[in-house]
Amino acid sequence: MTPASRCFSLTLDDHVAHLVLNRPDAMNTMHPAFWRELDELLTQIHREGTARALVISSTGKHFSAGMALETFSGAISMDDQSPEGRAAIFDLLTDMQATFTKIENLRIPVICAIQGGCIGGAVDMVTAACIRYASADAFFCIQEINIGMVADVGTLQRLPKLVPFAVVKELAYTGRRLGAQKALGYGLVNEVFDTAEATVAAALQCAKEIASKPPIAIWGTKQAVTYARDHSVEDSLRQMGWLQGAIWSNAHVRESILAMKERRAGDFTALTPLQTFKELG
Secondary structure, three states, X not given: OOOOOXXXXXXXXXXXXXXXXXXXXXXXXXXXXXXXXXXXXXXXXHHHOOOOEEEEEOOOOOOEOOEOHHHHHXXXXXXXXXXXXXXXXXXXXXXXXXXXXXXXXXXXXXEEEEOOEEEOHHHHHHOOOOEEEEEOOOEEEOHHHHHOOOXXXXXXXXHHHOOOHHHHHHHHXXXXXXXXXXXXXXXXXOEEEOOHHHXXXXXXXXXXXXXXXXXHXXXXXXXXXXXXXXXXXXXXXXXXXXXXXXXXXXXXXXXXXXXXHOOOOOOOOOOOOXXXXXXXX
């Protein structure tokens, strides 16, 4: 993997993919090119199967200031003058939501390293990840209410699964900032570090540990945890039985135990590269 866009850089080192938002001069705001390039890069990572974990980090003072406001007066038309125009807003949002849902549905775990402001659409983005690390200066803000709209790309759907419901309501109704230490106390972030550099280093180290495990077992674990979040214990246990039966590998278990005894990295089969039906034949 090599840098492939003007909004991001993407590298792969020892099975760890690192996606970096790289427009610090614009506070890494989200304009149409951001959405297009992010969608393409996530699709690439998902299909290749070479990465075993993904770290998303950023550059500059803020992780991301969210949606570029000028987008609504230029590239994106939000027509509220007719029922047809308002119906089209639904399809526009569905398409945007699908990009962040790709983070959640990626075949590998995703870790976000957050510094400075994580604002508006950036909250939508990081709540779709598996793990969040933050620097001491990080803060989270559901900015949408401050500009007269409802957060609409995932925050209000995913955040209640991560922090107490009353906290979600307070943040969503007021647009207040949630600092890193409070976010840690509520469980939104896993750990807080002194600097942005230390935050990224910790995220990469965690990703490296994940990448040392059998990729199919990590895949299965992510499937099970995500399913259990949205289903009953009974349904989740039933799903777990089918899932374990589908991916169980005696060879992986033996190799994992042997690698631990010999104090070496395990040798595991990579995830299979994916093809779309249209590409076959």
